[in-house]
Amino acid sequence: MIITIDNKTIECEEGETILQVARRVGIDIPALCYHSDLPIKANCRLCVVEIEGMDRLQTSCSTKVKEGMVVKTETDEILQTRKVNLELLFAAHVEKCPTCVYDNRCKIQDLAEKYNIKIDDRMKDRKHGRETYVFGKAVKIDLSKCVDCQNCVDACQLQQARFLETRGKGYKTQILPADDGTKDCIYCGQCVAHCPVGAASEYNNINEVEEAIRKLDKIVVAQIAPSIRSSIGEEFDYAGGMVSVQQLAEAMRIIGFDKVFDTCVGADITTIEEAKELVERLETGNNLPMMTSCCPGWVKYVEFYHPEFIPNLTTVRSPQTILGGIVKTYYARLQGINPEDIVVVSVMPCTAKKFEIARDELKLENGIAPVDYVLTTREMAVLLKKYKVNPFNVKGCPLDNPLGDPTGAGIIYGASGGVMESAIRTAYFMVMGEEFQGINYEKVRGIKGIKRGTLKLGGRDLRVVATSGMENAVKILEEARQNPYVYDYIEIMACPGGCIGGGGQPIPVDDTIRLRRAKALYALDQNSPIRVAHKNQSVIKFYEDFLDEEDGREELLYTHFRNRKIGRR
Amino acid sequence: MNLIQKLKRSGLAGRGGAGFPAWKKWEAVKQTPNKEKYVVCNLSEGEPGVKKDKYILDNYLKVLIEGIEAAMKTVGARHAIIALKDEYYDKVSDIVKEHIGNESIDIFRKSGGYISGEETALLEAIEGQRVEPRIKPPYPTTDGLWHCPTLINNAETLYSAGLVSHGKYKNERLISISGDCPYTGVFSVPENFTIKQVLELSKNIMTYDYFVQAGGGASGIVLNRNQLNRPLMGMGAIIVHKRDITKVGDLALKWAKFFRDESCGKCVPCREGTYRICEILESEKPNWDMLYDIFDTMEKTSFCAMGTMASAPFRSLVNNVLTK
Numbered sequence: 053m054i055i056t057i058d059n060k061t062i063e064c065e066e067g068e069t070i071l072q073v074a075r076r077v078g079i080d081i082p083a084l085c086y087h088s089d090l091p092i093k094a095n096c097r098l099c100v101v102e103i104e105g106m107d108r109l110q111t112s113c114s115t116k117v118k119e120g121m122v123v124k125t126e127t128d129e130i131l132q133t134r135k136v137n138l139e140l141l142f143a144a145h146v147e148k149c150p151t152c153v154y155d156n157r158c159k160i161q162d163l164a165e166k167y168n169i170k171i172d173d174r175m176k177d178r179k180h181g182r183e184t185y186v187f188g189k190a191v192k193i194d195l196s197k198c199v200d201c202q203n204c205v206d207a208c209q210l211q212q213a214r215f216l217e218t219r220g221k222g223y224k225t226q227i228l229p230a231d232d233g234t235k236d237c238i239y240c241g242q243c244v245a246h247c248p249v250g251a252a253s254e255y256n257n258i259n260e261v262e263e264a265i266r267k268l269d270k271i272v273v274a275q276i277a278p279s280i281r282s283s284i285g286e287e288f289d290y291a292g293g294m295v296s297v298q299q300l301a302e303a304m305r306i307i308g309f310d311k312v313f314d315t316c317v318g319a320d321i322t323t324i325e326e327a328k329e330l331v332e333r334l335e336t337g338n339n340l341p342m343m344t345s346c347c348p349g350w351v352k353y354v355e356f357y358h359p360e361f362i363p364n365l366t367t368v369r370s371p372q373t374i375l376g377g378i379v380k381t382y383y384a385r386l387q388g389i390n391p392e393d394i395v396v397v398s399v400m401p402c403t404a405k406k407f408e409i410a411r412d413e414l415k416l417e418n419g420i421a422p423v424d425y426v427l428t429t430r431e432m433a434v435l436l437k438k439y440k441v442n443p444f445n446v447k448g449c450p451l452d453n454p455l456g457d458p459t460g461a462g463i464i465y466g467a468s469g470g471v472m473e474s475a476i477r478t479a480y481f482m483v484m485g486e487e488f489q490g491i492n493y494e495k496v497r498g499i500k501g502i503k504r505g506t507l508k509l510g511g512r513d514l515r516v517v518a519t520s521g522m523e524n525a526v527k528i529l530e531e532a533r534q535n536p537y538v539y540d541y542i543e544i545m546a547c548p549g550g551c552i553g554g555g556g557q558p559i560p561v562d563d564t565i566r567l568r569r570a571k572a573l574y575a576l577d578q579n580s581p582i583r584v585a586h587k588n589q590s591v592i593k594f595y596e597d598f599l600d601e602e603d604g605r606e607e608l609l610y611t612h613f614r615n616r617k618i619g620r621r
Numbered sequence: 622m623n624l625i626q627k628l629k630r631s632g633l634a635g636r637g638g639a640g641f642p643a644w645k646k647w648e649a650v651k652q653t654p655n656k657e658k659y660v661v662c663n664l665s666e667g668e669p670g671v672k673k674d675k676y677i678l679d680n681y682l683k684v685l686i687e688g689i690e691a692a693m694k695t696v697g698a699r700h701a702i703i704a705l706k707d708e709y710y711d712k713v714s715d716i717v718k719e720h721i722g723n724e725s726i727d728i729f730r731k732s733g734g735y736i737s738g739e740e741t742a743l744l745e746a747i748e749g750q751r752v753e754p755r756i757k758p759p760y761p762t763t764d765g766l767w768h769c770p771t772l773i774n775n776a777e778t779l780y781s782a783g784l785v786s787h788g789k790y791k792n793e794r795l796i797s798i799s800g801d802c803p804y805t806g807v808f809s810v811p812e813n814f815t816i817k818q819v820l821e822l823s824k825n826i827m828t829y830d831y832f833v834q835a836g837g838g839a840s841g842i843v844l845n846r847n848q849l850n851r852p853l854m855g856m857g858a859i860i861v862h863k864r865d866i867t868k869v870g871d872l873a874l875k876w877a878k879f880f881r882d883e884s885c886g887k888c889v890p891c892r893e894g895t896y897r898i899c900e901i902l903e904s905e906k907p908n909w910d911m912l913y914d915i916f917d918t919m920e921k922t923s924f925c926a927m928g929t930m931a932s933a934p935f936r937s938l939v940n941n942v943l944t945k
Contacts, residue, residue: 094756095888097922109921114756129921133890136918140893174911175897200886218751221734223896225886 055121070112070123071099081125082134082163084141084248085201086113088562089548090210096201097137098163101125109133135167143175145249146182146196152250153430154559157287159248160199178223185229187215187237188352188407189255191244191555193227197251200225204243204252211546212353212522213238236356236616240349240522240546241403241555254403254556257425258435264395264425265308272395273379273452274304275313275372279401279466279552280429282572286558286565287433290444294572298448304432305449307439312451315398316458318375319465319474322346323585325368325609326471327478330541334512339363341532341539344471346370348408349546349555351613353522358529359615364542367610371465372398372405373414376422377608382598383454391416396423399432401466401554404546413611428556456590460577467570468520468550469496469503472543476507476516478586483510491583497574499549499566502528516541521548624695625651627785634812636673636794637663637740637775638837638856639926643782646772649762650696653770658698661747661766661773662689665731665738666706669838669879671858673795674776676807678713681780682720688783689726696772703776704731704743735839735883739925740773742885753887754925777857796853798823800861801831816859817849830864832942839879840930843937845945869943873935874902880931891928894919898935 054061057074064073069092074081083099086092092114100109104122109130112123124130142164149155164171182195193204193216205227208216215235219228229237243252264272276297285295301312326344333342345351345365354361369377376398380391398405408414409423416422427435436443451457461477464470473493480488495505496516501524504517517539519528525544532539547553549566552573582588599605622630628644635641650658662685666674677685689701703726705714710730717728733752736742741755744766765771774782777795784790794812799805802825810819816835820826827846834841836855844851853859862872881895894915901907901915916932923929 092756093887095924097889097924100922132914133918133922136914137889137922140897140915140918141889143897144889144893174908175900178896199889200892220886221752222882222884222886223892225892 053117053119055117055119055123057123058125064117066117068117070101070115070117070121073117074112074123074125079125081112082159083113084159084199085203087203087246090203090206090246093202093206096141096199098134100130100133102127102130131167135169138163138167138169139171139173139175141199142169142171143177144179145199145251146177146179147171148194148197148250152197153253153256153434154250155434158250182226186255187229188239188404189410190239190403190406191237191241191252192255193243193252195226195251197249198227199249199251200227201248202227203246203248207242207246210521210523211238211240211242212357212526213240216243236352238349238352238356238522238546239404239407239555242547244403244555245547245553245557245559245561254428254431255406256431257406257427258431261397261425261427261435264397270393270395271310271389272308272397273311273313273383274309274397274399275315275318275375275379276300277315277372277398277400277402277466277551278319278463278470278573279554279557279569280399280432281576282466282569283401283552283557284429284433284443287430288442288444294576295443296448297451299443299446301451302446302449303436303441303443306441306446307436309397313375313379313453314451314458314462315371315375316462316465317453317455317588317591318371318373318378319462320458320585320588320591321374321609322368322371322465323461323471323474323478324591326366326475327482327586329366329368330475330479331482334509334514334540340536341542342366343542343544345613346465346471347545347547347551348402348404350522350525350544352404352407352616353525353546355613355616357617359617361529361532362613362615364532365613367612369414369609369611370408371462372400372426373408373422373611374609376409377416378454378594380416380420380422381608382594386454391418391420395425397425397427398423399429400426401429401551401557402426402547403428403555405556411611413614417607429558430556433558453590455594456588459585459588460580460583461585462588463580464573464577466551466573467497468499468545469518469543470550470573472496472516472518472541474585475541476514477584480509481584481586487584496543497570499563499570501548514541515539516543518543520545520550520553522546624691624782624786628782631785631790631792633778633781633785633790635775636777636781636857637738638668640854643774643778646762646774647692647696649760650698650770650772653763655770657700657767657769658696659766659769659771660689660692660696660698660701660779661743661771662701662703662776662779663738663740663743663773664703664705664709664776665743666709666776667735667738668840668856668858670797670799670834670841670860671837671856672797672799673807673857675709676795676797677776677780678709678717682717684783684787685776685780686720686726686783687786688779688781691782691786692772692774692779693725696770698772699725701726702729702747702766703727704729704747707732735879736885736927739927742925743773744771751885753885794857796857796859798825798859798861800833800859801863801866802827802861813852815850816844816853819853819859820849825861827861827863832862832864834860834862834934839876839883840927840933842933843941845941848941864942869938870902873938874899876934877902880927884927888922888924888928890915890919891923891925891931894923894928895931898931
């Protein structure tokens with residue numbers, strides 16, 4: 053059908069809303085509480101438009117298009133009411149811009165500028181003194197900045213934790229954590245990913261990392277997760293531009309990191325061990341279906357909500373944990389450094405990784421943690437910008453990888469289905485003695501919530517499913533509960549789209565952005581000289597040199613999980 | 622003639638304040654195909670100064686129940702719910718239960734204050750959700766209680782429908798009169814009567830200077846004694862204020878606090894606007910420009926009728942009383 057917006061005739065489909073159509077053609081109608089992932093709420097009232105034939109302004113986010121509709125998006129009346137609503141909103145949001153991770157990339161800062169809002173002029177902030185909550189030292193909710201849009205509550209519902217609740221009425225409304233002991237935060241950070249202001253954000257580790265860099269007697273080693281390379285560009289307004297890890301590495305060295313490694317190498321080791329564990333379980337028939345465990349949000353969900361599935365989790369450590377452990381043992385020994393003088397900083401798309409690194413189960417023999425700090429993609433961008441270093445403006449330099457470069461299999465970990473596909477490539481080789489035909493297993497790729505497939509593995513069918521977003525994960529769990537034989541291997545990522553859609557990733561995010569970020573990783577894989585983890589020669593050498601002679605195998609490569617359901621109120 | 626046709630002929634308008642033709646709503650629910658449908662009798666009576674639905678409970682309960690049952694039969698609903706204001710629930714729930722007898726009508730103790738009288742907010746309350754209005758469309762007639770087609774009517778509307786079904790409807794409406802006047806209470810008056818005629822009928826002839834708030838003690842508009850030759854719009858209530866003993870500042874602040882405390886908090890203009898209105902009225906040097914900016918924004922962009930109508934009493938107090 054055809055509608056008119058601001059005298060532009062536009063083709064659109066039935067079922068679309070005015071806001072969706074407007075955005076599609078580049079007409080920017082502000083909308084704080086709208087997100088394509090979440091139910092439409094129409095509570096911020098910023099997106100109102102004038103529709104011919106209707107005497108009241110209507111919210112464009114909730115109004116479906118009709119044939120011949122004539123819409124105006126910026127009449128005097130709309131501008132006036134929008135200004136007042138923004139004034140009201142700013143008076144319900146304590147401005148903490150200099151220390152906010154959104155500073156200079158903030159939706160409402162932009163709106164204040166566009167509409168000439170005199171912040172805190174006629175009305176004073178009413179949320180001074182509201183509490184800040186910290187969960188797992190991973191996610192932080194500062195209620196003094198909250199504009200009551202309810203996006204975080206909706207996201208937490210979708211993510212099945214249902215931990216954030218709206219309590220109270222009217223101006224006393226607050227978003228509060230559930231406190232009856234039956235719910236807990238899983239640290240996935242989807243609240244952060246959907247917050248239009250900086251109220252929900254990652255727990256901030258920038259200052260501690262700066263401190264470590266400042267200390268001359270510490271060697272600060274950074275590792276870069278797969279997802280970062282296809283996403284951090286968005287923080288520098290290079291949405292389509294890929295930054296290479298070499299460029300990132302140079303940029304990070306300039307701001308003071310001593311060494312830069314690639315987490316994808318850790319991912320190659322995770323793949324090898326996970327494939328071994330899969331093959332073993334297939335042979336014994338024990339603890340199937342096997343479920344991935346490198347997603348700490350998913351793991352927290354299992355430990356707290358469904359500990360009965362703990363035996364199904366793989367016992368292989370996550371890539372960042374393995375690589376961090378190698379840095380503090382193998383690499384430390386190689387370089388003659390005291391592990392206590394090494395500070396490992398992971399750059400991750402994830403908030404839950406901040407919780408993961410504090411897990412007791414991951415401590416190495418000497419009580420040292422494999423990773424000391426996690427910075428999200430956003431935090432790393434803030435840090436780079438603080439020191440005025442743009443990774444796109446540097447040539448790039450080789451990484452310090454103690455184990456050489458990763459294979460393509462390590463790079464695709466950031467996309468939903470990537471862990472599984474990597475493990476399948478290697479497991480297939482282990483069982484069949486030849487490479488998986490075509491290398492790629494595209495059945496488990498893409499941003500669809502649930503991706504199922506069956507492949508032949510040594511005379512049997514291997515039934516697999518890769519799922520992302522907890523809303524989809526619980527459906528698969530239910531299937532597995534009803535019939536433990538329906539799947540052999542399950543990949544679960546808490547965040548929609550996988551890690552590239554993680555809680556620490558650049559905002560905004562939507563399915564289009566997720567797809568682009570994932571595709572970029574698969575393209576890197578496709579162009580990699582080596583595409584399977586088991587052919588990573590440096591990793592093979594490392595196994596021979598270090599792992600085979602050490603008893604430390606267990607502690608470097610494996611972990612276990614804890615039932616967190618007990619001891620609840 | 623079936624009941625819907627009778628309702629159409631009678632011209633019965635919804636008595637909950639909006640005045641929507643009753644027959645249209647009934648017809649819409651009837652025409653929506655679904656196995657499960659509901660009738661909800663809205664007896665929230667949350668508007669201050671209104672006691673007409675309580676009057677029905679006390680005096681015409683039987684006819685009200687008959688109206689509900691007629692509605693159920695007409696639209697095809699197997700279940701009905703009477704949502705009773707909290708304080709009424711304690712007083713009359715036993716009596717109501719006795720009258721009902723049959724199990725397909727339930728009584729619901731309505732909480733959530735003023736906003737839960739808004740029809741979609743009431744549905745949310747019954748469903749056990751946060752008491753906030755829903756986006757419309759869809760309307761309750763197609764997507765109501767538990768997403769089933771639902772006929773939700775003010776209690777007086779269903780009572781009047783009961784009268785229509787017995788052929789006893791006289792095109793009258795119930796009006797609560799209260800305040801600084803000799804005769805307070807609930808009066809049944811012809812529905813086209815002007816406010817002046819209502820006061821005369823109830824023998825409320827005042828010689829002193831007074832103004833009224835017509836349509837409810839919260840969102841009703843203020844009219845001076847020379848403006849009463851008009852029909853009573855909105856909810857059936859007239860509150861009389863004797864001019865010389867009424868502190869208008871206190872009255873305005875009372876309204877402001879009511880709206881601030883009753884706002885559900887869902888939308889920016891109402892949640893924040895009602896807070897700021899109180900702040901302005903309580904301040905030493907009120908910023909009147911800002912007040913009117915907020916009124917304007919609330920009227921034009923609030924999510925529901927509470928926000929859009931909250932400014933009405935203030936504006937009309939100024940225009941019709943303070944500047945005259």
